[in-house]
Amino acid sequence: MLSIDYIQYLVQQKKKQEDDLDSLRKEVMALKIMKANYEHIVKAHQNTPQLGENQVSDEVKFEVFQQMMDSLFQSFNASISVANFAELSGCIFSWLEEYCKPQTLRELCLTTLRQTNAQLNP
Numbered sequence: 217m218l219s220i221d222y223i224q225y226l227v228q229q230k231k232k233q234e235d236d237l238d239s240l241r242k243e244v245m246a247l248k249i250m251k252a253n254y255e256h257i258v259k260a261h262q263n264t265p266q267l268g269e270n271q272v273s274d275e276v277k278f279e280v281f282q283q284m285m286d287s288l289f290q291s292f293n294a295s296i297s298v299a300n301f302a303e304l305s306g307c308i309f310s311w312l313e314e315y316c317k318p319q320t321l322r323e324l325c326l327t328t329l330r331q332t333n334a335q336l337n338p
Contacts, residue, residue: 276332283328291315 295311298304314320 276336280328280332283331284324287324287328288315 292311292315295314296304296307
C-alpha cells in the first residue's frame with residue numbers, strides 16, 4: 217500500500233511540476249513580448265528629434281500628466297469605499313478593471329491631449 221501511495225504522490229508532483237513549467241513558459245513568452253514592445257518604443261524614441269520646434273516643454277508634459285491623474289483620482293475617489301479592508305480591496309480591483317483598461321486610458325490620454333492642444337492653440 218505504501219508503494220501505491222508513493223507512486224500517486226510522485227504522479228501528483230509530476231503534474232504539479234508540469235503545470236509550473238507550463239506557467240513559466242507562458243510567463244517567458246509574455247516577457248519576450250513585453251521586451252519586444254519596449255525595444256520598439258526605444259527605437260521610436262531614438263528616431264525622434266531631440267531639439268527643435270516640435271519639442272514639448274516639461275511644463276506641458278506635466279500639465280498633461282496632472283490632468284490625467286486628476287481625472288483618474290476623481291473616478292477613484294468616487295468609486296472607493298473604505299468601510300473595511302475587504303471592501304476597500306474589492307473596490308480597488310473593480311476600479312482598476314473599469315478605469316485602467318488600456319482602451320480607457322488611451323481615450324483619457326487622447327481627450328487630455330486634445331484639451332491641452334486646444335488651450336495652447338486657441
